[in-house]
Amino acid sequence: MFITFEGIDLSGKSTQIKLLEEYLKSKNKKVISVREPGGTVISEKIRDILLDKKNLHMEYVTEFLLFSASRYQLTNEIIIPKLKKKYFVLCDRYYDSSTAYQGFGGKTDLKSIYRVNKIATGKLVPDITFLINITAEEFVRRKKLINKDEDRIEQKDIAYYKKVIKGYLKISRNNKKRFVVIDGSKTIDEIHTDILKHLKKIKKV
Numbered sequence: 001m002f003i004t005f006e007g008i009d010l011s012g013k014s015t016q017i018k019l020l021e022e023y024l025k026s027k028n029k030k031v032i033s034v035r036e037p038g039g040t041v042i043s044e045k046i047r048d049i050l051l052d053k054k055n056l057h058m059e060y061v062t063e064f065l066l067f068s069a070s071r072y073q074l075t076n077e078i079i080i081p082k083l084k085k086k087y088f089v090l091c092d093r094y095y096d097s098s099t100a101y102q103g104f105g106g107k108t109d110l111k112s113i114y115r116v117n118k119i120a121t122g123k124l125v126p127d128i129t130f131l132i133n134i135t136a137e138e139f140v141r142r143k144k145l146i147n148k149d150e151d152r153i154e155q156k157d158i159a160y161y162k163k164v165i166k167g168y169l170k171i172s173r174n175n176k177k178r179f180v181v182i183d184g185s186k187t188i189d190e191i192h193t194d195i196l197k198h199l200k201k202i203k204k205v
């Protein structure tokens with residue numbers, strides 16, 4: 001089963017992936033979690049280019065194609081082989097991130113995004129996508145709280161994040177079958193319970 005997690009930065013994706021991975025392992029399921037951009041040696045190198053603050057003037061299309069290149073490698077090297085071996089694959093971001101960030105947030109046109117997304121994934125669609133939805137204000141609050149060094153993309157302004165949030169909600173409405181929108185303002189435990197509840201509706205876990 002292929003499960004993806006989406007949402008803006010600091011929405012709580014990695015926290016929830018960790019909890020779900022622990023839960024599935026406690027049920028003796030085969031599980032692997034991966035992150036985008038990254039997850040393979042080549043993809044991690046592409047990640048470094050993407051997030052490097054020294055790369056000041058990266059064009060939106062350059063950015064999009066690099067994310068896509070990283071994704072193709074991860075999909076073929078890790079995700080597809082693990083799915084064939086009946087693993088639960090938990091992925092921190094997938095092509096919906098490109099649609100939301102580079103499409104709705106950036107200036108890359110959506111038609112090209114949809115076309116390249118198909119190429120970059122070999123048309124592999126997640127079985128279920130959890131969108132953890134937080135507001136831009138909550139993003140700012142959490143950012144101040146953790147006070148971590150920002151990467152190149154996190155340096156973008158609040159208006160950009162608002163567009164990404166709106167974009168994600170639009171994508172979820174266009175893909176109702178696989179999307180589950182989770183209220184990210186709930187506590188970590190409540191969100192974990194919500195995720196399990198939805199997962200159990202489609203798979204015995």
Ligand code: ADP
Nearest residue numbers: 009010011012013014015142146184186187188
């Ligand atoms: P992401 O992977 O989406 O960037 P993280 O899981 O790393 O997000 O969480 C970002 C920050 O928000 C962390 O400091 C984490 O402890 C905190 N956090 C995660 N989930 C919640 C929640 N439900 N409520 C409040 N803070 C949260």
Ligand code: TYD
Nearest residue numbers: 008009010036037067093097098101153154
């Ligand atoms: P990530 O490491 O998931 O950051 P975080 O843990 O803060 O959510 O992703 C790095 C950044 O890359 C993040 O700001 C989102 C962005 N991104 C895109 O803009 N497009 C994409 O296709 C992907 C996968 C990520």
